[in-house]
Amino acid sequence: MSRVLNVAVVGCGIGRSHIVEGYLPNADKFKVLALCDLNPERLDQVGEEFGIERRIVNFDELLAMDDIDIIDVCTPPGAHFSMVTEALKAGKHVVCEKPLVGSLEDVDAIIEAEKSAKGKLMPVFQYRFGNGIEQAKTIIDAGIAGKPYCGTVETMWRREAPYYTVPWRGKWKTELGGVLMGHAIHPHDIFTYLMGDIAKVFGRVATRVNPIEVEDTISASLEMKSGALASFTATLGSVDEITRIRLQFENVTIESDHAPYNPGKELWKILPRNDEVKARIDEALANWQHVPSRFQTQMARFHDAIFGKGELPVTSADSRRALELVTAFYHSSSTHSEVALPLGPDHPLYQSWVPAEFR
Ligand SMILES: NC(=O)c1ccc[n+]([C@@H]2O[C@H](COP(=O)([O-])OP(=O)(O)OC[C@H]3O[C@@H](n4cnc5c(N)ncnc54)[C@H](O)[C@@H]3O)[C@@H](O)[C@H]2O)c1
Numbered sequence: 001m002s003r004v005l006n007v008a009v010v011g012c013g014i015g016r017s018h019i020v021e022g023y024l025p026n027a028d029k030f031k032v033l034a035l036c037d038l039n040p041e042r043l044d045q046v047g048e049e050f051g052i053e054r055r056i057v058n059f060d061e062l063l064a065m066d067d068i069d070i071i072d073v074c075t076p077p078g079a080h081f082s083m084v085t086e087a088l089k090a091g092k093h094v095v096c097e098k099p100l101v102g103s104l105e106d107v108d109a110i111i112e113a114e115k116s117a118k119g120k121l122m123p124v125f126q127y128r129f130g131n132g133i134e135q136a137k138t139i140i141d142a143g144i145a146g147k148p149y150c151g152t153v154e155t156m157w158r159r160e161a162p163y164y165t166v167p168w169r170g171k172w173k174t175e176l177g178g179v180l181m182g183h184a185i186h187p188h189d190i191f192t193y194l195m196g197d198i199a200k201v202f203g204r205v206a207t208r209v210n211p212i213e214v215e216d217t218i219s220a221s222l223e224m225k226s227g228a229l230a231s232f233t234a235t236l237g238s239v240d241e242i243t244r245i246r247l248q249f250e251n252v253t254i255e256s257d258h259a260p261y262n263p264g265k266e267l268w269k270i271l272p273r274n275d276e277v278k279a280r281i282d283e284a285l286a287n288w289q290h291v292p293s294r295f296q297t298q299m300a301r302f303h304d305a306i307f308g309k310g311e312l313p314v315t316s317a318d319s320r321r322a323l324e325l326v327t328a329f330y331h332s333s334s335t336h337s338e339v340a341l342p343l344g345p346d347h348p349l350y351q352s353w354v355p356a357e358f359r
Contacts, residue, residue, distance in 0.1 A: 002307045005069040005093070008034035008054075008062045010083065012046040014097060015074035019050055021126075022295030029303040030070070036062055059083060063090040070119075073097060076168040077176045081106045084121065085113055093119035093306060095299075098185055100319035102176040104327055104343060105351045107320045114316060122302045122312050123319040127186040128193055129301075130264030130293030135285055136247075136254050139270065140194055144280045146250030148228035153191045154244045155184040155234035157260055159210065170212030172358035178214030180205060181326050184234035187243050187263070189322050190256075191232070194247060197225040197321070202338045203329035209237030213358060220329060251277045265293035327353050 007023060007030050009015040015035075023030040034054040037043040043055045056062055062071060063086060071087040072095040073080055081101045087094045088110075100123045101107050114121055127133070139145055157179075168174035175182060180203075192198060203220035210216055216236040223229055241260040247253070251273045257266040272278040291297055301313035328339040330353040343350065352359060 002029075002303070002309075004029060004031050005303065005306065006031055006033040006067055007070045007072055008032075008036060008056075008065070008068045009072045009074060010036040010059060010062070011074035011076075011097075012037045012039070012042045013074065015072065016046050016049075018072055018074060018095070018295055018299070019046070022299035024050075025292070025296045026300050026303065029300060034062060034065065034068060060086075063087065063092070069093055070095060076174055077102060077182075078168070078174050081110070084110060088113050088117040088119055088121060091118040093302075094121045095124065095302065096121065097124045098319070099176065099181055099323060099326075100316065101323070102354070103350070103352045104320070104323055104347070105345070107316060107323055108345075111316050111320065120302075120306055120312060121316055122298075122305070123314050123316060124295075124298065125186065125189045125193075125314045125318060125322075126294040126298050127190055127262070127264055128314065129291060129295075129297035130262065130266075131288070131291050132257050132266050132268040133190060133194075133264035134291050135288065136256075136268050136270065137194060138284055139252065139254075139281055140249070142280075142284045144277065144284060145247075145252045145254070148195055148224065148226050149248045149250065150229045151191060151195055151245070151247040152230065153184070153187045153232045153234075154242065155179070155187045155232075156238035156243070157183055157234075157236050157241050158238050159216070159236040161210070164210060164212060170210065170214060172213050172354045175214055176354060177326060177330075178205075178207070178212065179216050179234045179236050180218045180329055181214075183236065184218065184232065185322050185326070187234075187245055188232060188325060189318065190245055190263070191230065191247075192321055192325070193318075194245075194254075195224055195226070195228060195230070198230075198325060198328075198341055199223050199225045200338055200340050201325065201328040201332050203232075203332040205330065205333045209235065218329070218333075220332075252281070262293055 205215035245256040
């Protein structure tokens with residue numbers, strides 16, 4: 001039987017957006033019962049804004065609270081692994097912001113821990129949800145698009161000095177990577193969600209925009225498992241901000257909306273090759289039901305999955321795929337070589353992609 005689940009949000013930065021976009025619009029499914037943050041001012045500010053009385057500074061206290069069903073981890077990346085494993089061990093369901101963890105070794109350990117856990121784990125990839133992306137996915141999955149030829153992903157965003165005044169950002173040890181790992185991870189996830197697994201990567205990373213340790217500009221040439229080709233480019237130094245994903249299939253050209261932080265929401269440009277393809281697309285989308293974008297749908301589907309009404313909308317396997325690309329990309333860039341996927345424990349960066357001098 002379905003019921004309202006009690007949530008504890010840990011970290012009041014993006015955690016606030018989880019409340020606004022994810023939990024409040026799904027008030028029949030979730031109640032935010034507790035907030036946790038090391039910063040008492042932020043804790044009070046967000047607690048007052050949403051009338052959340054239970055405010056905790058020490059994460060471990062949450063684990064012992066029997067009335068908390070879900071722990072939503074929205075802390076900086078370096079804290080994710082221990083919080084997720086502890087929360088699973090305590091029998092809680094877990095939501096965790098990207099990046100789920102900071103290495104393939106850690107993601108494999110989490111996948112192992114999930115096998116015996118009582119609760120379910122859902123990493124965040126909120127850009128996957130909305131009418132535009134889901135219509136594209138429906139057309140591709142129905143086999144209408146046909147053979148994939150090639151595609152491009154452009155993540156053209158902007159970050160300036162104030163962004164890096166938050167101490168954990170821009171540093172290998174705490175952010176674990178730059179635009180590749182922390183920003184373009186969303187559009188790259190969309191690409192593989194729609195086009196399938198990557199087989200080979202030749203990537204380059206550079207720091208060109210801000211005086212930071214991690215990269216802020218990247219580019220790669222990729223070969224997909226299907227044989228299709230792709231190129232990914234991203235920077236945090238763009239004057240205007242867009243996210244653009246363009247996919248070329250045998251029967252259809254698909255181009256995302258360009259809204260940088262919500263490319264899935266508005267309808268995408270879908271160009272059928274001929275009238276017959278158009279008729280098949282019209283038929284596939286004939287009874288389309290509106291899909292709210294981002295966290296609203298991701299959280300609603302998490303609730304459904306917990307009560308056996310569907311699959312988890314994002315899984316730790318999806319996180320692994322994203323982190324495998326990150327690992328391959330850094331390795332390719334530092335060795336000036338092509339990297340073939342999948343990557344396992346024998347890969348030199350399996351334990352960490354962070355350069356040794358910054359660990
Ligand atoms: N999905 C997205 O679009 C998106 C957007 C922004 C950030 N993020 C991710 O969300 C995470 C947080 O980013 P942010 O921008 O909100 O950072 P932030 O610095 O604004 O907020 C993080 C909060 O966590 C608190 N915190 C740190 N360690 C803690 C601990 N041990 N216990 C309790 N609280 C702790 C900090 O005090 C801070 O208030 C990162 O992993 C980031 O990559 C995702």
